[in-house]
Amino acid sequence: MVNNKYPNxxxxxxxxxxxxxxxxxxxKSFTVWQKNDIVNNFTVEESMTPKQAxxxxxxxxxxxxxxEKLRHADDMEFQFESPDLFKM
Numbered sequence: 451m452v453n454n455k456y457p458n459x460x461x462x463x464x465x466x467x468x469x470x471x472x473x474x475x476x477x478k479s480f481t482v483w484q485k486n487d488i489v490n491n492f493t494v495e496e497s498m499t500p501k502q503a504x505x506x507x508x509x510x511x512x513x514x515x516x517x518e519k520l521r522h523a524d525d526m527e528f529q530f531e532s533p534d535l536f537k538m
Contacts, residue, residue, distance in 0.1 A: 460476045461473055462474045464504055470483070470484050471484075472511065477497065480494075480506070480510070490514070
């Protein structure tokens with residue numbers, strides 16, 4: 451979802467669930483925020499239109515969330531394989 455808070459500034463904000471927002475510097479850099487903290491950042495090689503930047507931010511966040519799910523799935527699988535789980 452795009453929301454340009456400051457139409458005359460040189461940055462554009464994209465807002466997501468869980469208080470995640472991504473700030474694009476209108477060039478090649480993105481800063482990822484959660485609540486009031488910077489949690490990550492990324493850059494792209496090419497210049498973009500605002501629509502392309504939104505697509506980049508969406509794709510980056512989707513990839514990161516999928517990776518997080520996979521990390522948690524691996525943790526759960528490890529717990530289920532733990533022999534201590536089956537002790538009584």
